Amino acid sequence: MKEIILQEFQEKHTNYKHFCDKTINLIGDLLQQNKIIIHNLSGRVKDNQSLAKKIDKKIDKYTSINDITDIIGIRIITHLESEVDIIEKLMRDEFKIDEENSIDKRELSNDQFGYRSLHLVISLNNTRDTLTEYASYKDFKCEIQIRSILQHAWAEIEHDLGYKGKIQIPDQYKRDFNRLSALLETADKEFDRLKKELSTYENNVSNLIISEPQNVGINKASLEKFNLDNEILIEARNFLANKMQWKYIESVGSDRIIPRFAYFKMRTIKDINDSLIENKDLFFKFLDVFTEGFHYSEIAINIIIYYFQHFLAAISEDEDYINGYLHYEDTIGGEPEEFIEKIKEAKNKV
Template sequence: MNETSVEKYGLNPSGTMIVEEFRELHPMFEAMLKAVRSILKKAMADNHLYVNAIEARIKDELSLVGKLERKGDKYRHLSDLTDILGARIISFYSDEVDKIAAIVDRLFEVDWENSIDKRKMHEIHSFGYSSLHYICRIPKSLYEDPNFPELNEYRFEIQMRTALQHVWSVLDHDTGYKSGFEIPQDYLRNLNRLAGMLELVDEQFCQIRTGINEYRRQVQALVHSGRFEEVSLDGDSFANYLKLKPFDSLNKRIASINQAEIFETSLMLYLKAFKFLRFNTLGDIEKMIKECSEDAFQLAAYQLGNTDLDIINSSVGVVNLLAVYVLKRGAGVAGLTMVFDEIYGSAKNNAARAEIYFKNAKQLSFMKNV
């Protein structure tokens, strides 16, 4: 509780009454803050929206006094103020602001008359103030506290903006850009240029993400339709390709040699080997599988035939395919070593591993013409 006498602020009678009411209802606003923050966090999680931050605060008493000094004639009661409690949701992308706004609209009672969409401002210096501001109440159907029955009557503000808009707003406030004092034209011009650049960056981030998502959808459709030659080889396409388990058939044949169990592991690291060998599309991998599967099985059978291994790694198929592919092209031990370096990282045992594969492969028919 602030020990300063309210009268010492020198406010008019209504201002003095508002500060006294603020002090009296402060515990209610604290309960309200916890409720709003909890509701917003749960709503973002439920709707799978990953946001930069969710903030909430109760107006500082001195800040309230300052506002009453500036606009004292505008307010008669504490309930006339809409920003005693303020919350802010900071998103990463501009198109998420509208999604968040729709969620807020569903959750709370929105006072549309006092809400404002500052994104509709078109002044060049308005970028940092382009957030969406909703004035809300908490409906009893969503949350109520028997200790504070008036909680559902007081309005509060929710600001929704992007991370770049938020950074600009903070810096803008720090420079005094909006404070009203005369800024030299050179500085004002540079600030205006920066505002335009940040707005463009905000838009570009959103467009890039939209483009990437559309590309991923196209890749998924092409992969699942089997049009592998049309799909460039990259992390996204390879991950989707692996979902089809293209090496499973070979793995099961190899496992049958010793009736072994297959231990599943990620095959994403083998993308580096395919890129190193200049595979450009998923069709190149499919072609390798068709051309080398039988020889890869024979190579694995030669290596496992005299063992009693009853567990094999799910990478066994792709490793033997790569080994056969490299050896068929005459790259020998040196080529195999470089491929193993790509897969496992540079290590001394990669050359020894390559020697073993080469020695075993020399016993098989596919190497006779190499």
């Protein structure tokens, strides 16, 4: 029987490879359509030697090649443990699931440690297997392993060490394995908790900016919300859009913009807002002068904040101070003399 199965495997190997590639592409498209970002998606078809070893281990179980459900293997590595459940639902919605051969290896008893992963054996659903491009793969199955980065790290290190599961571990090292397993599991859960709390913060930050801006630090979430909602910044964007015929696109370079507020001793959203209110008239004149001759069809929607930092440096009319700003953390294009010239021109503008 082994020889018959291996012979059939050789005859179908090309089809297995094509089905593996098509399934990877299909899953990739489904993830993208559902806006699910993962760490990695990969797949493989078992080689002849691996298949032969598998048959030898369970010689009484396999009577045909169709009994072997992991000839094709696809691995989805998520960033967070909670995303495994999200992808599981997607797979169940889009494929047939062989429940008998699927297994959830994430749930371990209190005295267990080791490999944790969700294994789903899938095949094409009734809608998809009638399509011309999939019809020849109607009876094919593949095993999808879904796990987080940290679960994957454990699996890779465990494999490298050559010990799989509690039974194989020498007694004097079991405590060490337990501790490491607990650390990775805790880290997975903590990353999930942090993501949820950050999401809650991002959803609430607009209200916090309105109610207590003095307590809202300058960070990516708060600055993006402030940039989109602040009336002065909206007015400034409209002013330049009308003047320059600019089309605004998504924010870029916030990692460079955020740290530079420290140069101006600004720590909170209120600090930025108060300065905008105090300097609005002169800032708009500076924008008018500073952007003269600029030619862009598209520009980042947070560009006004970037120009406001230029303005804060320029109003000092101090070459050393402006130079310090231009070289604070990273180098910005421009010369101190140019900034001083532009602010003086703005001040003289009627």
